[in-house]
Amino acid sequence: MRHAWQLPVKSDVGIFLALVVLSVSIMAVDRLDEDSSLTGRLAAVFVPFESLSFRLMELSFVQKENHILRAKLMDVSRENAVLREEMGEAERLRGLVDFRTSHPGTLCCARVIGEPGERMGGGIVIDKGRAEGLAKNMTVISPDGLVGRIIKVGEGASQVKRIIDPGYRVSALIQRNRATGILGTRSDGRIVMEWVAPDADVVAGDVVTSSGLGSITPKGIPVGKVGRIKEKPERFSLALEVRPFTDFSRLEEVFVILREPPDFQLLLEAEEEAKVEN
Amino acid sequence: MRRFSLWLLVVLALIFQVTIFRKIELWGMRPDATVIILVYMGLGLGSVAGALFGFLLGLANLAILSTSMASMPLAGTVVGFVVGRYATKVMYESYLVQLVIIFVSVLVFDAVNLAWADLSGLPVSLLRYSLGSAVYTSVAGVTLAIVIERIIGLRLVSQR
Numbered sequence: 001m002r003h004a005w006q007l008p009v010k011s012d013v014g015i016f017l018a019l020v021v022l023s024v025s026i027m028a029v030d031r032l033d034e035d036s037s038l039t040g041r042l043a044a045v046f047v048p049f050e051s052l053s054f055r056l057m058e059l060s061f062v063q064k065e066n067h068i069l070r071a072k073l074m075d076v077s078r079e080n081a082v083l084r085e086e087m088g089e090a091e092r093l094r095g096l097v098d099f100r101t102s103h104p105g106t107l108c109c110a111r112v113i114g115e116p117g118e119r120m121g122g123g124i125v126i127d128k129g130r131a132e133g134l135a136k137n138m139t140v141i142s143p144d145g146l147v148g149r150i151i152k153v154g155e156g157a158s159q160v161k162r163i164i165d166p167g168y169r170v171s172a173l174i175q176r177n178r179a180t181g182i183l184g185t186r187s188d189g190r191i192v193m194e195w196v197a198p199d200a201d202v203v204a205g206d207v208v209t210s211s212g213l214g215s216i217t218p219k220g221i222p223v224g225k226v227g228r229i230k231e232k233p234e235r236f237s238l239a240l241e242v243r244p245f246t247d248f249s250r251l252e253e254v255f256v257i258l259r260e261p262p263d264f265q266l267l268l269e270a271e272e273e274a275k276v277e278n
Numbered sequence: 279m280r281r282f283s284l285w286l287l288v289v290l291a292l293i294f295q296v297t298i299f300r301k302i303e304l305w306g307m308r309p310d311a312t313v314i315i316l317v318y319m320g321l322g323l324g325s326v327a328g329a330l331f332g333f334l335l336g337l338a339n340l341a342i343l344s345t346s347m348a349s350m351p352l353a354g355t356v357v358g359f360v361v362g363r364y365a366t367k368v369m370y371e372s373y374l375v376q377l378v379i380i381f382v383s384v385l386v387f388d389a390v391n392l393a394w395a396d397l398s399g400l401p402v403s404l405l406r407y408s409l410g411s412a413v414y415t416s417v418a419g420v421t422l423a424i425v426i427e428r429i430i431g432l433r434l435v436s437q438r
Contacts (some may be wrong), residue, residue, distance in 0.1 A: 011326070012324070012326045012329070012359075012362075012363065015326050015329060015330070016325065016326075016329045016355065016359045018328070019329050019332075019333045019351075019355040019359075020352060020355055020356070022351070022354060023333060023336070023349075023351040023352030023355050026337075026340075026351055027347055027348040027349055027352060027394065029348075030348030031348070072438065088428075225398045
């Protein structure tokens, strides 16, 4: 049985010859036409097919390129995160170096290495201890302000009670008008300055610093800013809520002021001796 | 059904030409999908279809590839017609015969084009460029036929 395409022999030779003549004509025109305008005209007809085949060719390359670019993007994102982290650290360390330079010989830089939790006494643990000359009750600060004081000293680490830890107390004053008071931390973490004279001229935003009374915390260390102000008629004083300057949620490095707080017992004995001598 | 398998071969050959064949280039040679299509069209549909396909594919080549020569339609017509007319008289169901048919077709196809470009250098050019390409194309063509017939399960050519 003959297929629809399969024509009688004579016809197929005829078709073949016709196609050959057509092909030779194309070749002749192409040879005569130096500018190859024939090819150009044919190309215009096949542009859609050409673009389709070109797209097919491109598809696999684009896919491969896409994979490579995705991988590169992931690398760059990772690298970016690392660089951001390093940039932040560099900025912090630059601040610390500046701070350290302005207090030569009196500060010891330490890194925060833990937060022991309430059961273990709260506060933070730093990576410096007795070996570096640290002692109990030494004041711990950050470039922003007061952090707290050392409550336990080990050979290579120390525990620091922060001003946001409940029960922390330090005498303080309002920088603008020198009004004094006692700064204490409540169980909910709020820092409140009490025993401030009720007639003291205090406004929200006033800077609170350590007063130096009590001899444990040196005078003039910034603590925070006054927030809400409450009057406490029953105690004849104002209660000022203080917002600390130090951001405790991002505390990574601190300074310990290398100055032994005075031993009151020795001071009393010295006074006694002086009296006896007189 | 056979006509469908032939069209499938055309589609697959064109896809392979722009994907796999481009990647499995050996010593600068690639299988030529045009000749593979022409051979199977000639074997499957006869001399008229072979000649017509050869002419159209040559024309398409001429238009799509700027490097193609004006002799492409003639080369395609000759190969398509000769395969449809004479190769169908041999036992072409055998893959080995198909391999030989494709091999000879590549040589004929290239001979027409090379003669058009430079008749004097034809023998050297045939030996230098076409021989390897003919081997490569015939292996690729038969592989494609085996894929369609044995793996997909469609009859590509039949002498009955």
